[in-house]
Amino acid sequence: MNSVTILAIESSCDDTSAAVVSDGYILSNLIAGQEIHKSYGGVVPELASRAHQANIVPVVHQALKEAGADLSDINAVAFTRGPGLLGSLLVGTSFAKGFALAREIPLIDVNHLQAHVLVHFILRKGEEKRLPQFPFLCLLVSGGHTRIILLKSHLEMETLGNTIDDAAGEAFDKCGKVMGFGYPAGPAIDKMASRGDHKAFSFAKPSVKGLNFSFSGLKTSFLYFLRDRLKEDSEFIGKHKADLCASLQHTIVNILVSKLVRASEETGIREIGIAGGVSANSGLRTAVKEEAEKHGWNLFIPELSFTTDNAAMIGITGYYKYLNGQFAGQDIVPLARL
Ligand code: KG4
Ligand code: ZN
Numbered sequence: 001m002n003s004v005t006i007l008a009i010e011s012s013c014d015d016t017s018a019a020v021v022s023d024g025y026i027l028s029n030l031i032a033g034q035e036i037h038k039s040y041g042g043v044v045p046e047l048a049s050r051a052h053q054a055n056i057v058p059v060v061h062q063a064l065k066e067a068g069a070d071l072s073d074i075n076a077v078a079f080t081r082g083p084g085l086l087g088s089l090l091v092g093t094s095f096a097k098g099f100a101l102a103r104e105i106p107l108i109d110v111n112h113l114q115a116h117v118l119v120h121f122i123l124r125k126g127e128e129k130r131l132p133q134f135p136f137l138c139l140l141v142s143g144g145h146t147r148i149i150l151l152k153s154h155l156e157m158e159t160l161g162n163t164i165d166d167a168a169g170e171a172f173d174k175c176g177k178v179m180g181f182g183y184p185a186g187p188a189i190d191k192m193a194s195r196g197d198h199k200a201f202s203f204a205k206p207s208v209k210g211l212n213f214s215f216s217g218l219k220t221s222f223l224y225f226l227r228d229r230l231k232e233d234s235e236f237i238g239k240h241k242a243d244l245c246a247s248l249q250h251t252i253v254n255i256l257v258s259k260l261v262r263a264s265e266e267t268g269i270r271e272i273g274i275a276g277g278v279s280a281n282s283g284l285r286t287a288v289k290e291e292a293e294k295h296g297w298n299l300f301i302p303e304l305s306f307t308t309d310n311a312a313m314i315g316i317t318g319y320y321k322y323l324n325g326q327f328a329g330q331d332i333v334p335l336a337r338l
Pocket of ligand 1: 170
């Protein structure tokens, strides 16, 4: 078979990313973040959409250049169809459609969640590593999602557990905001937690049925706890920041990992991975490694650059869809929810 080289576009939230993936190997993966949201304490959809418009052409241009690829080398274009912010998705979708039309090449729509999970199948040029075997269980944790996903093959996935309210990343970000961290707070909490005692404080853990998650109770418990302590000592947060971060992180990680262990026990699956922005968390990484030792899991942890939104994961998913002949028409529209 001739080689298959795919240009991939990701624009579901606040990162504009383009990648070139050839026969399952990534040749480039460019990400332009959007600093503008920092001062608003969260992603502002309208601003995100405008920034994608400004970024997309230079990012694609650079991705092609770094891959050493000409326009004529590209056999298909893959893009994130959703879920995500509609105004952001529209930019990537329109670009991909225009590119496919102009080059007369196939268009491939990609589910953002599936792509996060398939991050474990990305190979760098010349890299050889053991890939997950099916069935594969993956904990997908980001700012918008918290799910346990069962992958039966590259393209068949089922959600075994989902959050009934907030996502784990949201719990990090919202609790972090109260402590005075900027957006997103997850990475800063992670850093600060390494200097704190995770046993210093304890917060309410939810009791949710089956493999589902809940984080809104924890957020409220954290808020009320701080409100009461601040009444006694207005400097409380500043004095105990590291312990607060360590205790909060420990609680979130515990909720996530206990459900992942349960999912593995219930399904008998020991091919286990983590993915999404929160999978960068060092507490989560350490905890899943410990569980892997205990339960004999083959564990897959993504490299840091593949934890947050990136087009390489869209490209690898697009590659498997290409091999399977799954293409989209020019009438395809993005979907905020899939
Ligand atoms: O996957 P992602 O880039 O975007 C979404 O699809 O949501 O995830 C972003 C989320 C944010 O909530 C951010 O705070 C969180 O991932 N995050 C972390 C860490 N790095 C990113 N949370 C905890 N610890 C980290 N090291
Ligand atoms: Zn994502």
